[in-house]
Amino acid sequence: MPSPTNQTSTRNDMLLKRSLRAVWHPCTQMKQHETLPLIPVACAAGCWLYDFEGRRYLDAVSSWWVNLFGHANPRINAALIEQLASLEHAMLAGFTHEPVVELSEKLSALTRGTLGHCFYASDGASATEIALKMSFHFWRNTGKPQKTQFVSLKGSYHGETLGALAVTDVALFRDTYAPLLSRSVQVTSPDWRAAGAGESPRDFALRCALDLERYLAAHHPATAAFIVEPLVQGASGMAMHHPVYLSRAREICDRYGVHLIADEIMTGFGRTGTFFAHEQAGITPDFLCLSKGITGGYLPLSVVLTRDSIYEAFYDDDVTRGFLHSHSYTGNALACRAALATLDIFETDGVIEANRGKAATMNELAQPLSAHARVRDFRNTGMIWAFEVDLAVEGLARRIHEAALARELLLRPIGPTVYFMPPYTISEEELAMLVDRTVEIVEGL
Numbered sequence: 001m002p003s004p005t006n007q008t009s010t011r012n013d014m015l016l017k018r019s020l021r022a023v024w025h026p027c028t029q030m031k032q033h034e035t036l037p038l039i040p041v042a043c044a045a046g047c048w049l050y051d052f053e054g055r056r057y058l059d060a061v062s063s064w065w066v067n068l069f070g071h072a073n074p075r076i077n078a079a080l081i082e083q084l085a086s087l088e089h090a091m092l093a094g095f096t097h098e099p100v101v102e103l104s105e106k107l108s109a110l111t112r113g114t115l116g117h118c119f120y121a122s123d124g125a126s127a128t129e130i131a132l133k134m135s136f137h138f139w140r141n142t143g144k145p146q147k148t149q150f151v152s153l154k155g156s157y158h159g160e161t162l163g164a165l166a167v168t169d170v171a172l173f174r175d176t177y178a179p180l181l182s183r184s185v186q187v188t189s190p191d192w193r194a195a196g197a198g199e200s201p202r203d204f205a206l207r208c209a210l211d212l213e214r215y216l217a218a219h220h221p222a223t224a225a226f227i228v229e230p231l232v233q234g235a236s237g238m239a240m241h242h243p244v245y246l247s248r249a250r251e252i253c254d255r256y257g258v259h260l261i262a263d264e265i266m267t268g269f270g271r272t273g274t275f276f277a278h279e280q281a282g283i284t285p286d287f288l289c290l291s292k293g294i295t296g297g298y299l300p301l302s303v304v305l306t307r308d309s310i311y312e313a314f315y316d317d318d319v320t321r322g323f324l325h326s327h328s329y330t331g332n333a334l335a336c337r338a339a340l341a342t343l344d345i346f347e348t349d350g351v352i353e354a355n356r357g358k359a360a361t362m363n364e365l366a367q368p369l370s371a372h373a374r375v376r377d378f379r380n381t382g383m384i385w386a387f388e389v390d391l392a393v394e395g396l397a398r399r400i401h402e403a404a405l406a407r408e409l410l411l412r413p414i415g416p417t418v419y420f421m422p423p424y425t426i427s428e429e430e431l432a433m434l435v436d437r438t439v440e441i442v443e444g445l
């Protein structure tokens, strides 16, 4: 009989071997796993992931930005168990159910009713595709079929299916597939790190908006929509901008008859300090894409909200004027129920307010990091923190990732950019641990 320790370590090792033999992991050069071991996750609770030997990792990136209220959250678990007893899924074409109706009503109410209709899919990239297709189709239905082009920001990320990748500007994801992508245009990002000496983030944002204005002034007859990640451009390295960019972009889009698509797949659900990031600019987008945190990190679900006036342009006796887009799992009842449980927690726990206090605490705790000689551009928006490590070291991101794992932290830097995007349930002790150990990592490089 092997000892219990041997048994459990065998379980870890066996799972890794089987995974490498059978699973093609995302966003990964698989050969790197010859030297960088996969991490087996046996179970998770709160902000922690555990392997079979009881080794643990603080999920400081909310498992790719999806988790809001911790793993194995008792309230979301209970809602899902209850939902399982009545309906797991039914097709949404020609049928409807309570969770999808209630979720649509609640999401719409969160936009103060300005976005009255919800269209569902299962992932963020599909939400982007839906918004792009809907925008084009709206213009076609209203006698402007020549509006076929899209504009996004430099360094934008909107997902990796071909349509979403066409408006994404991350070379590593995009260049290989460039021959497959339709053309889109990128305008200057208001990322304040690029501001001139003595120029405030606000002034810089206003200057960048001129680039959008110049482009649309010349090309609006051919342009359907401008798509933007409000306040924080996530995947290209947590680039943050002043909300005035969004208010100005709204004015410009209105002036030139171009839709504004807010991709809040990452920034929605309180991540930037307000329920939606675009609220900080006092604007309403024409399309609002949501996913990631929508189910608290439990189940794949995405949604595009739009104005009733846009919805009505599809409402006709002619079938082809309708939006004939679908996904098999559109409006999945279990996912909608997880989303409802998530919204419930926001309401009953006053999460947005509580997060403000937590973020202020974190900003104090983080001073040894923000003031560190090797740390550049330490920044914070809501429950997102990011900074660059100022060292010319080969394979910096991977070294930080590995050093973090050795200190029970899950960090996944983007190039030189280290970021924290923890579940909102993270405790002050856990935040302190995150800072202390990150300082150790930065000093040990």
Ligand SMILES: *Cc1c(COP(=O)(O)O)cnc(C)c1O
Binding pocket: 123, 124, 125, 126, 128, 157, 158, 159, 160, 229, 234, 235, 263, 264, 265, 266, 267, 291, 292
């Ligand atoms: C993650 C993300 C997407 C893509 O979502 P997936 O579910 O990964 O397809 C799109 N836009 C933004 C801003 C994102 O952060």
